[in-house]
Amino acid sequence: MPRAAALALALGFGLGCGETPDAVEGRPWLPADVAPKLIALSPAELPPPPPDVTNGYADDPRAQALGQKLFFDPRFSGPLLDRDNTGAPGTLGLKGEVGKVACASCHDPRAGFSDVRSPRRQISLASGWTRRRSPALLDFGQASVLNWDGRHDTAYNQVFGVIESPLEFNSSRLFVAQQIIQFYKDEYEAIFGPLPDLSAYAPLGPEDAGCATMPSDPMSERCLKPGHDDDAVIRVVVNMGKAIGAYERLLTCGPSRFDAWVNSDPNALTAEEQAGAALFVHVGCDDCHAGPYLTDQRFYNVGAANHLVNFIAPFDDPGAAMGISAARADRLNASGPFSDGDDGRLEAFTQSTEELRGAFRTPTLRCVSGRPSFLHAGQLRSLEDAVAFFNRGGDPAGFQGVRDTRMVPLGLNAEQRAQLVAFLRALDGQGPPPELLEAP
């Protein structure tokens, strides 16, 4: 819907629809003019994760159980490098300490698998300061292309980025493989078959797992160790990633009060929340936050300045212009030899590199209220600020690329902004069962 039309609707000029789709019948409490759009956001049952053809173990309970253990295990990480690791709460330890970073360190199960630990709760402090916010992992299985910028197109290759970044695990694939052999041999082999013989490589200690000092360009530099190009080593880490991916597919937000309202209960939302739901589709938020998970899983430039200089140098982020290209070039991608199937998922992204410059993933909005900050670098600290950001049509400058033409001021007043915030809070679900929220 064109923004001008959307704005007109937001200001009270209704569609005046004369036709009511069948699906709307029996739900007279839904505003007739937007009911089909609301129903599109909330089917009677939320669809489960689609099959992951790249991961033959994606729905294997044994892999899920192993993945859960691995997700919480910090023994794969090397030394903490940044001096902001002071040992205080909010940090994972003291600079130089090893074995402190797990997936769960920045994807906190208590907060929808987002990072509520790091100072300011925007970017994450692991071995160093990441340049982007740790994305929440609920409904992870709905996405085929991962990360804020699409850098990884499978769950199994996504772990390589985490392991080898001097800002995150500061480790190496060899060290991780050796740790798997040491601590998880039986469980691994029960699922994936015999581990390879890596005795040709001298055992790495955790202090030697990654970089000894912070590289000058930690976003691109890696401290590679022997075996980084050995398919036997890679295979062990790939399977680790497949196990973690199997676990992450279990993490769901679940139905919300919004779903109850759309499908059965006229009183499940307050009047303010109902007004916010109608406004959400009136102004076209569902152009991108579409479908049952309120995301189209695509990448857009919303004009978000990365002006933050909190603890790191400003990062001029090219977004998906870099990520999608890197995913295509990655030997570990869905088309590569370590994938269990190829569904051509990257082919869906037909935009040019320039069109993807400064573009980032549309995040799901389910369970959004539990996140500590919003946008790819956590630039916004509250839902109120997120709504205000889109209401003003994004930032005037400070980002790469060209802002999407649909990002224009919406002219929402304070009451309408509050309605949208109330609606977004009504998207909370029960979350995963408690047994998935801690190390088994």
Added chain:
Amino acid sequence: MQSGSTVIQFHTRIYRVNMSRVQVIGLLGTLVLSLVVGCRGSTSDADGSNPVDMPSNSDPSRNQPPPFSDPIPPTNVPGDCGLSQPAFCETFDAHHPGGRGGHIDETRWSFARWTHTFEKFWHRAPASTYPNSLFPATFCGQPFSGLLPPDDVRVCPGVGVDGVLSNQLNEVFDDQEDFGFISMRVRQPFDFTDGGTVVWDVDAKVNPYHLGHGWFMEMWITEDPAPMPYHEAPTVASIPRKGLGLAFRFGGGCPQSPEDWRSALETVHVMDDYRIIHSYEGPGALDHTSDNCIRVADTKLNHFELRLAKDRLELWASDYDDPQNTKLRTVVNDLDLTFTRGYVHFQHAAYNAAKDCNCSGCDECGDPPRVQPLAYPSRSQTYRWDNLGFDGPTYPTPRAYDVPDNDLVESGGLRLGWLLGASDEKSFTIPGVNLSNALAASLNLTAMIAAGNRIEHRWNGGTWQSFVVPRRAGLIQDERIRSFSLPVPLSDLVAGSNKVDIRLPDGEGVLPGIGNLDLTFEVSQ
């Protein structure tokens, strides 16, 4: 000061109390200059002489439009902190030794500190000048060594924004390669229901190599008299129940160079119900003028004015080298404040200043440093404050009784708070409590505690009062430094000596503890 003769008398008094022979020689020269240029001054206690119970309807400022409906240059009226109708003005004319805050007057101010070295929370190490660092600090005009509370807060003469020598409050600490701050809260409430202005002078420097580390000032207004509101660093999440916070660091595209040394309003926080509802940051959210970067220098004061209404603020400030020219720097609309009366806090914050340093091509200076010499900004830094005030209705100053800081010697410094395990209770006796005209009472404190855990207190052996640290979605749940204002039943208190027992019964994990305590009474007169 209204006249030259007053200046002489005033400075003579400071000389007798405070000055070394060397300082006096320099001071006399400045005095001569001050007699020539005249003076803007700093003396009258407009708030304390005629307190009233309620906002005065006869206050002419209440009949004026909000002060920023059309931005106009402020008028620096001599005296009274430059405010035409001051409700509070602090010019640090006298020393008030004793209490938590060195020379500060604790009848008007609540003074709080927080700092730690690795895993030693509540610990404050001695502060010293680092002569081989960048931007080495001085204190009261001199290099210093081994300063510990309360000697880290002193009233000393300095040149004000009017070019005249006057008393200023110097306060200093060493960030110990981590974080810390000093927080000074005006006990008298500030009411901006009909618009209001807060003013302050300070040498508002920041680490010019700043990437999130360094020293900077913050200014907060909170509805509750809890100490030390929010600061964004590891361990600290002292998010007030309701508050407005202004953090001054490098933002808005200001240069990051000591040759063109500037600061700016970087972030405006709005808090409600112990959570962030707005954190305005960056040019899209903050409406900076083309002149938003404020020229700063060590020991040279800038004049600041915050013009505030419920939904809008304007920040005005002068450059250090053009101190009489106060200019509009930043505007924020849509504040959505949920309170219009609160307490003003002036804070000096620091976070590992030596980390963001004069290095190129490295994420940090390294250990040992990769660039020598003079790569590191000083870990210790001094801020000089003067003419702190606000206008609006005048309320009675709450009557408060500070609990003296802990003075446990630890690792060459002091542990200022108390660690409390789950089975511990800590008792304090507060003598001389005056209950007359008391309307309500509160226990104000800082606690290292996790969300969902309880702070419990009882008075004079009475019933335990329990407060559960609120959980808020998206916020830290682990142990963090938080500050709270907890109601105390007046019926539990007695005139004279009162004993309070405090416990953190759920305290486990990372060294729970308490500090910065006071008992505060709202009073009718």
